[in-house]
Amino acid sequence: MDTGLDFTTIQTILESNAEKVEKLIESYISKKEQLISLLQDVQAEFNYIPQDVIIRISQRLEIPLSQVFSVATFFQAFSLKPRGRHTITVCLGTACHIKGGQRLVDKLGRDYDLKPGETTEDMRFSLETANCLGCCALGPVVVIDGKYESKVTPDKLDKILKKYE
Ligand code: FES
Known part of the structure; x- marks a missing residue:
């Protein structure tokens, strides 16, 4: 999902989507074993899995909260924090x-105030x-x-990221 929105706006959207979330969870009431699919649907809707939705899933599907959390945190595809519109992965092997x-990571820290595991304030990256x-x-x-992208230098990274602005 391409949000292009800040955290406050996302929270507002979340609140206004409460009914949608309820319907989504409702559709899984008789298929608790498909928890991963439900979490995928939530992730697709919000680009992350909000904590209050995890609690709601636990309540409505009567699955222990610890179990829902452990599934949501086990798979790398799921994020419990709002994600930017674009995900940058820098290899540090x-x-x-x-x-x-590392120079690329340092550059992102300097130019975008972006550290590993974080999202820019404008939700871009x-x-x-x-x-x-x-x-x-x-x-x-x-x-x-x-x-x-291969053989990336700090200058090349600049050019690449411009395409995503
Ligand atoms: S160390 Fe293998 S792709 Fe980066």
Whole structure:
């Protein structure tokens, strides 16, 4: 979902979508075993899984809260924090690190005030790091919304990110 919105606006949307959330949860009442699908639907709707929705799922489906949380935190595809419209993954595996991966992370920190695990205030970018993305010869590797960029330098990163503004 392309929100393009700040945290306050997202909260407002969440509140105004309470009925939608209820309907979604309701549709899973008789299929508790499909908790992962329900969480996928919630993630698709909000681009993350809000904590109050997790609590509501637990209450309505009568699944222990600890169980819902453990599923929501187990899979990397799920996020419990609001995510930006674009996810940047910088590889910091050994090969990419040697070739300058950390310089890219540092640049994002300097230019966008963006640290690993965080999202820019304007909700444009979220930053993640990885230990190896399986194409070490092309390092340093950066993946943006699933698109691989190879041999990325700080200058090249600038140009790439402009496309996502
Ligand atoms: S170390 Fe970066 S792709 Fe392998």
